[in-house]
Amino acid sequence: MDWNLVISSLGPLWGGALLGTIPLSLASFALGLVLALLLALARMSSIVPLAALARLIISIVRGTPMLVQLFVIFYGLPSIGVVLPPWPSAIIALSINVGGYAAEVIRAAILSVPAGQWEAGYTVGMSRVTTLRRVILPQAARVSVPPLSNTFISLVKDTSLAATILVTELFREAQRIAAFSNEFMLIYIEAAAIYWIICLVLSTAQGRIEKRLDRYVAHA
């Protein structure tokens, strides 16, 4: 094994993770969650066209490959005059994806809060929006941490697709180093190890958040 290559490649690979993969994941997850909440609320809306539109968007996002979505945005949109640089294209595609998947998670979590909680909010004088914000969403958040963590971990791995539209991140760095060193096995396993480490950290964080949000629940 070429230890010199292992050591000299660590810098660029971690650089790709810290400057590409991780910020791309965080930005897309944050934007994606906002989109997901809006889609979830729209789907539950009593305004029929709005609910139908949300359903359609969710269906398209979940029913088409992310690589295709990425290519439509980065290579397709320029032909109708919309030219977006690699980073914004990647963030848009990844956020839309998180939005589509997390919308269903958030919707299910909101529906899992008993109707009596809405009524309790109303009877202390809260409006629908205040009840949602102060009573329903905090309880929905607890339920949705495990599935949303899955979404986040998938997202971290999906950011590697951004390499195909020229975003400099972990996987693109790995491709570059592998190409000139010809050590494909070594470099790609190294890249895989770094993805794995990031996901391990996320799983640990998930455990802590779950524990914190569980403080008001009885344990058998």
Added chain:
Amino acid sequence: MSPTPESASAPLLRTTGLRKSFGSLEVLKGIDLAVPRGRVLVLIGPSGSGKTTVLRSLNALEVPDAGVIELEGEALDFAAPASKKERQRQRETLRDASGMVFQHYNLFPHRTVLQNVTEGPIVVQGRPRAEAEAEATSLLERVGLGDKRDVYPFQLSGGQQQRVGIVRALALKPKLLLFDEPTSALDPEIVGDVLTIMKQLAEEGWTMVVVTHELGFAREVADEVLFLDGGVIVERGAPQQLLRDPRQPRTRAFLDRLLRPLD
């Protein structure tokens, strides 16, 4: 003690011809009732009689299809077509005037006992935190839960949770207290604690509407008892008369079943 005659001071709340259907099922078929200030109205009746729906109409958890609810002389007409905004205003008027105690408590599980009580006063009524907390604490002490203010609801027994539910309603300083079978989910030996608190509230002059199966409470505390069946008020009267000597055979049959379930 007899129910106040109509000629006395205007009631706090009065309903005229309340109607409500769920799909094709008509659950309220014209309910007329009046709650004088400082009095206790008890609704009894078999399940499905509409008594809970009546109660839930009084704070617009169910919006009646027809009828008028008059609150302190202001008439809220539910039959007339109304804009979304107007319906919203009707709901707010009723909810601002009332506090509700639920059968299953419906405490906020993610908030401490104190936060459950102060949520309405602080977030909705915009009262200063220190004042709201001091008041909540003294109310909690009154019902024997002074030492529980910082625990979460799951750490309390059913009876304790229901006492928090009552305090949460009281903290809003409502004109009207609504109780929806407040003791039905409790262990029998705890029921008395909750009823005792409710009796004290009645003695202090709170205006209350109570849906319950506790006939002892109705006999001792109610100023008027309504017996509902099939979405109509079958009989109304002072508790001594209605519970001891009902005029209607349906009332008599219901009370017999409640008192002698095995016959």
